[in-house]
Amino acid sequence: MRIGIDLGGTKIEGILLSPLGTIEKKIRVNTPTDTYKAVLITVCELIRTLQKGQTKPLKVGIGMPGAISKFTNTIKNCNAIPLNNQPLHTDVEKQLGYPVRLENDANCFAMSEANYGAGKKHNSVFGVILGTGTGGGFVIEKNVIQGANGIAGEWGHNPIPDSAKELIKEARVCYCGRTNCIETILSGRGIRQTYLEISGEDIDAKKIAARATGGEPFAKQCLNLYCSQLAHCLASVVNILDPDIIVLGGGLSNIKELYEKVLAEMCPHIFSDNIVTRISPPSFGDASGAIGAACLWPEETIN
Template identity: 25%
Template sequence: MRRQSAVICLDLGGSFIKLGVMNAQDQLILLDQHKIPATSWDDFTALVRRMIAQHHLQFTASSAVAISTAGIVAPETGEIFASNIPAFHQHSLANELGALLQRQVIVHNDADCFTLAEALAGAGKGHKVVFGAILGSGVGGGLVADGRIITGQNGLTGEWGHGPITLTEVEIGGVVRRLPRKACPCGQKGCLDSYGGARGLENLHQTLHDRTASSVEIIECWQQQDALAQQTVQAWLQIVGQPLAYTINITGASRVAVGGGLASVAPLIAALDEVVQGYVLRRTAHRLVVPGEFAHHGGMMGAALLALQNTHSL
């Protein structure tokens, strides 16, 4: 039976809160955006209520709220662990915000939501197992199988950016270079996050060449055949490509959809795919690693699709 109610979509990031709607035609429309009140629960909930009220004509009384959020969502309690956003850190958004809004609220991690959007409607459509590789300021991930998000222990699945897995040696132009295992804010040492995302690329450039440059500058110089930038990207491809291939071997993913800022650099993702194809147990005829189709609002779209899977009111 065709649903009649729209889905209210919220994306909660470290800096902004975005409001959107997925209408009855499954179109996602961005409605509003504000700087998130990062420290006050009362200010945060007041802003959410105000944003929804201002756009109430887009919804119905039965519209559920689908939230894509930074941080970890505990599967048993719904408690959010997002230490960089104290406003809702250790709050159960589904229960507490649901009571305030008098609506059904569904909450999930943003990387997982992105992966679900890609698996159901984007670059991973038609694939049984899809891995979402987030290469933004840091490294994150999500896993979808048979159209469902795989949620593991403590809400953690697909976190390939953390754990002591970073290479300590890379080969650049036939010369082996040693790399220090850097301390990670997660508390471990040697995480891929230290060298893998945009900030990691900058760290790697500084480590290899003792030069400071932004990830945008490094990528631009790489595309212009600059020698130092080429060395940095060559090392980055090894550092990121090996654990990504390992992740594919473990999960059985036949498509990796890349999100985050680095996903917008098509030649970089194509180069990453070529490296990964060389490391996986069986090379595929099709591309394994591709840019995601929902780089900007994949979290909100995935949250809305999750709401459609889990709510009985639509």
């Protein structure tokens, strides 16, 4: 049994994960949004609650937004919770008295799918988050690739490929300070902006998808554009990493058109004559972050 914690912007979810990948217990609490200390205390209390009744401490993995700086061991690139510049990893270990593992939430998503989900039979898995932001994680042989700077898989802040630039009307400024990041078209806010450009109306991604299903021409055009944009952007990842399978996660991964259109649209942009890459919906819903966090401790490390 392992403990997985998913530290999200609104909820913190803690689970006990069995060796078969099933969830034996699940607890959800609200994420304090005021101070770092409150977040730290809530996370540690949740872990202590899950440890109750165990003869020795279970291994603990934590997934959270942002990345861990390899130089300062503090959190960076986190915009959802007050964690930036804080030594969360060290502080949790100090509070609990044993080692824990901490990883970016998109990497945890990729780990959940690579270990127990759509990618479990594949050697290399690129897990993609299409939600509030556009993240990603790359897993090879069940191990998450962190990278020299701790940002492996963060394709969302690469520039939109030139081939996809004709698919947007005007330049889009990203919160990171750059212009035309992939996230500015593929995130929830991105698709919203595209729909606004086409129709003059500002509605969220869920409504756009529902209107497309209902046959509304602007919404259908918007989804077609989104599929093309995603195809162009993913093709550039395939040309570098060439994963066996791409698993889509996050709120926008519920759009069924993605699985019908994106792969075919990717092919002309991939540098290969024979393309066997797969694109799959996720196997787990909200629980993927916590499952992936628990998987940061592979079976063989548990005694």
